[in-house]
Amino acid sequence: MKKVLPFILIIVILIITASVMLSVRTTKMVDWEESFNEKSNKPYGVSILYKELPNLFKDKKIRTVYHQPASYLSVNSEDDNGKHMAKGTFMIIGNSDYLLDDSIDELMRFVSEGNTLFISDYVYPQKIHDTLQIDIDYIANEKDSISYLSFENRKLKSTKIDRNEGDNYFSGFDSINCKILGYSKIDYKHVNFIEVPFGNGHVFLHTEPKIFTNYNLLKEERYQYVEDVLSYLPDADLYFDSYTKIQKNYYGEVEKTSNLSWFLEQTAFRWAWYTALIFTLLFMIFNAKRRQRVIKIIKPLQNTTVAFVKTVSNLYFETQDHKNLIDKKITYFLDKVRSDYNINTDSLDDEFVTKLASKSGKKKEDIKPLIKYINWLRTKSEFFEENLIKLNRHIEAFYNN
The missing domain is CATH 1.10.287 (Helix Hairpins)
Structure with a gap:
């Protein structure tokens, strides 16, 4: 030996x-996937912004929220036993579609008590649209891939953003109570940044989250536009909504202590x-x-079906075969739809969404993002881990809503 x-x-x-x-x-x-992950150094991650938050909000506590807002804010309220009272600004960059109705209700309660909510995303959950009485529309960028961003306050510096297929903008809002703060422009200006009063607090809504990503913060002087946007927020503690969510902790623990994946x-x-x-x-x-010698252990016969499934799935994951996993998840989901609701899944169009909403008792607005994302995935030939995570999140939201 x-x-x-x-x-x-x-x-x-x-x-x-x-x-x-x-x-x-x-x-x-x-990888140009728009993950808005605060741990990601990829072009459309937001790790640079996340690391710079202590410099932008000096002498203020920066807390990273790994829970659904409903769990975190309710625990850290007057009625519960969290370590502190949640007061300040709650920030969400992209991926706001994960918000459930109870989380939106808790966020609105948080704002009404004199706090602030900042969301930068292309569109928001329907409940936010209904609560704040806003509408969002989209204009395609047919000439090139450049859009221009500016402020109502002309003393603040405007900028541009490239690799942009189009702009989302506010096509409807309460012009009396809402305050226009900024614009996006392709052929002509559209409102893309507003302040909405709600109770004793304020909601800031912005429709171009890519400007906060690593790629744009390192490009030219676009970081100055981001600084000017965040200058509208009050000088208070900040709650940064994490891309990664963990299970609810009723004792208010919200900080991750390690991250081996990095x-x-x-x-x-x-x-x-x-x-x-x-x-x-x-x-x-x-x-x-x-x-010592190896002691032979005789194990009783057991059902290895679950272990086999875990082994196969781990094999696909370890080999980074995201396409295979995505294809199987889509196939399994559509097969379950056919068996549970007796619906033809050959054509995933608006008629299919209407039938599925009718038979499942779910809202069309909750089903459309899932079907739209499945159709988009079918047009792609190359996939990344973020695609698999986002598909899984949509499917879980369908069953949980």
């Missing part, structure tokens, strides 16, 4: 070295971690053989 061990160690080291060299030389494709994304850290695990495993194997 002592003679074999050095050869095994040499082989392991050679394998690890070759793997590191290959991973370093491999050119990764740029280390695994870094080549050096990843292979250092793998090396440590391999050598630890080898030590345990050879050390255990010297101390």
